[in-house]
Amino acid sequence: MSEAWVLDYDTRNCTIEAALRLVGEKWTFLVLREAFNRVRRFEDMQHRTGMPRQILSNRLSRLVDHGLLRKVPYREPGQRSRSEYRLTEQGMDLFPLLVALLEWGSKYAASRDGPLVELEHRDCGAAVQLQLRCADGHRLASARDVTPVPGPGARRIA
Amino acid sequence: MSEAWVLDYDTRNCTIEAALRLVGEKWTFLVLREAFNRVRRFEDMQHRTGMPRQILSNRLSRLVDHGLLRKVPYREPGQRSRSEYRLTEQGMDLFPLLVALLEWGSKYAASRDGPLVELEHRDCGAAVQLQLRCADGHRLASARDVTPVPGPGARRIA
DNA sequence: TTGCTAAGTCTGTCAACTAGACTTAGGATT
DNA sequence: AATCCTAAGTCTAGTTGACAGACTTAGCAA
Numbered sequence: 001m002s003e004a005w006v007l008d009y010d011t012r013n014c015t016i017e018a019a020l021r022l023v024g025e026k027w028t029f030l031v032l033r034e035a036f037n038r039v040r041r042f043e044d045m046q047h048r049t050g051m052p053r054q055i056l057s058n059r060l061s062r063l064v065d066h067g068l069l070r071k072v073p074y075r076e077p078g079q080r081s082r083s084e085y086r087l088t089e090q091g092m093d094l095f096p097l098l099v100a101l102l103e104w105g106s107k108y109a110a111s112r113d114g115p116l117v118e119l120e121h122r123d124c125g126a127a128v129q130l131q132l133r134c135a136d137g138h139r140l141a142s143a144r145d146v147t148p149v150p151g152p153g154a155r156r157i158a
Numbered sequence: 159m160s161e162a163w164v165l166d167y168d169t170r171n172c173t174i175e176a177a178l179r180l181v182g183e184k185w186t187f188l189v190l191r192e193a194f195n196r197v198r199r200f201e202d203m204q205h206r207t208g209m210p211r212q213i214l215s216n217r218l219s220r221l222v223d224h225g226l227l228r229k230v231p232y233r234e235p236g237q238r239s240r241s242e243y244r245l246t247e248q249g250m251d252l253f254p255l256l257v258a259l260l261e262w263g264s265k266y267a268a269s270r271d272g273p274l275v276e277l278e279h280r281d282c283g284a285a286v287q288l289q290l291r292c293a294d295g296h297r298l299a300s301a302r303d304v305t306p307v308p309g310p311g312a313r314r315i316a
Numbered sequence: 317t318t319g320c321t322a323a324g325t326c327t328g329t330c331a332a333c334t335a336g337a338c339t340t341a342g343g344a345t346t
Numbered sequence: 347a348a349t350c351c352t353a354a355g356t357c358t359a360g361t362t363g364a365c366a367g368a369c370t371t372a373g374c375a376a
Contacts, residue, residue, distance in 0.1 A: 004197050006196070006197060006206075007197065007202060010274075011208075013268075013271065014263075014274045015267060015274065016263055017188065017191075017263075018268065019262050019263030019267050020187055020259065020263075022267065024187055025182070025184065026182040026183065027364095029174065029182055030178070033174050036301060036306070039164060039165065040162075041322080041323090042323050043322055043323070046323095048164075048169050049169065051365095052365055052367095053367095054324085054325075054326085054364085055363095056324095057323080057324060057325080076321095076322090078320095078321095079321070079322080079373085079374070079375095080321085080322090080373035081373080082321095082323070087301075092301045093265065093266070093300075096262075096288050098174065099258075100252075100254040100288075101177045102173055103254070104177050104254075105172075105173030105174055105175075105177030105178075108248055109177050110171075111171040111176075113310055114311040115309040116169070116171055116172045116173060116311045116312050117164070117306045117307065118306070118307055120292075120304065120305045120306075120307050121296055121298060121303060122304060123296065123303065124294050126292035126294040126296070127293045128290055128291070128292050128304050129290075129292075130258075130290060131288070132253070132286055133287060134278075134279035134284035134287075135284040138279055138284070140279060145279060145280050145281065146253070146280060147279075148194070148195055148276070148277055148278075149275065149276055149277075149278050150274070152272035152273070153268065153274045154274050199353080199354090209334095210333070210335070210336095211335095211356085212333085212334085212355085212356075212357085215354080234352095236351090236352095237343065238341070238342035238343050238352085240353060240354070
């Protein structure tokens with residue numbers, strides 16, 4: 001068949017797949033995009049993404065249930081108390097995923113004007129980007145420089 | 159309302175959204191996972207992911223049409239010539255996205271045994287990871303250190 | 317008690333996914 | 347030349363989920 005060692009291993013405990021069960025869906029990514037842009041309220045999210053309200057409701061609940069967002073009460077003058085949605089630490093840790101989408105999209109799928117947002121280092125204002133690096137400090141140029149090897153969770157197919 | 163500047167801007171040319179139109183779907187991620195693991199053939203991908211054949215067919219066509227994969231003929235002894243699917247440069251550039259999923263999944267959604275695969279630098283064997291860095295060389299610890307600002311494609315809502 | 321608003325829920329319609337069986341096409345075998 | 351073999355793909359029928367648009371809720375204010 002093929003020379004890929006990975007064919008001999010089971011996929012059932014794949015961590016990529018596990019991550020996808022939570023966040024592997026278009027609207028969920030857009031909810032997270034809004035959250036990272038500091039958009040926190042149901043109406044704002046619905047208006048900015050154009051997603052069906054029912055789906056937004058569903059996705060917000062899911063993300064709260066799994067600890068990526070938390071509900072925080074707020075109060076506008078003359079209004080009753082309502083809830084907004086903020087990223088937890090666990091949610092914040094998805095930032096590289098969104099940055100990866102942003103970078104790839106900006107390179108291959110942007111309108112001619114360029115990206116809608118850019119990312120700056122809060123402390124120095126310089127542009128932020130993702131880099132692949134190894135523990136010895138080398139910077140890797142591409143996926144070609146990476147060798148996937150079986151990890152501790154790898155199980156041979158019986 | 160809220161203090162997010164982004165509320166005043168149009169989302170229609172968002173590059174994240176553009177990227178998601180191509181790759182923002184569970185099965186597509188899994189096809190790419192297999193491709194990065196050097197799994198290149200229809201039967202192997204179908205067997206390893208468990209995805210419906212029709213969807214695999216559909217996703218492969220989509221990825222080829224958009225230039226993320228290319229079809230390459232191969233020939234097993236005693237068999238007719240068939241096609242396998244390999245990543246193009248454009249496809250390779252999605253690697254950080256998969257690594258981001260892998261890292262997040264390993265941290266928050268792994269089985270107790272740990273991840274199925276690990277990534278090594280081909281040249282030195284050290285573990286590979288994603289880092290957020292700014293153009294001045296500072297390493298950023300989290301999304302909190304990043305300020306999103308309007309990019310060249312930003313358009314105020316009329 | 318009526319109005320206002322953000323945040324949701326309800327309804328019917330329609331497109332997408334799914335499992336499983338079936339088809340295809342070229343090389344090898346008889 | 348007829349038949350078998352296999353990887354790759356297509357077909358069918360049933361089910362799930364997305365979708366648009368209208369409706370409901372709950373607390374505050376007048």
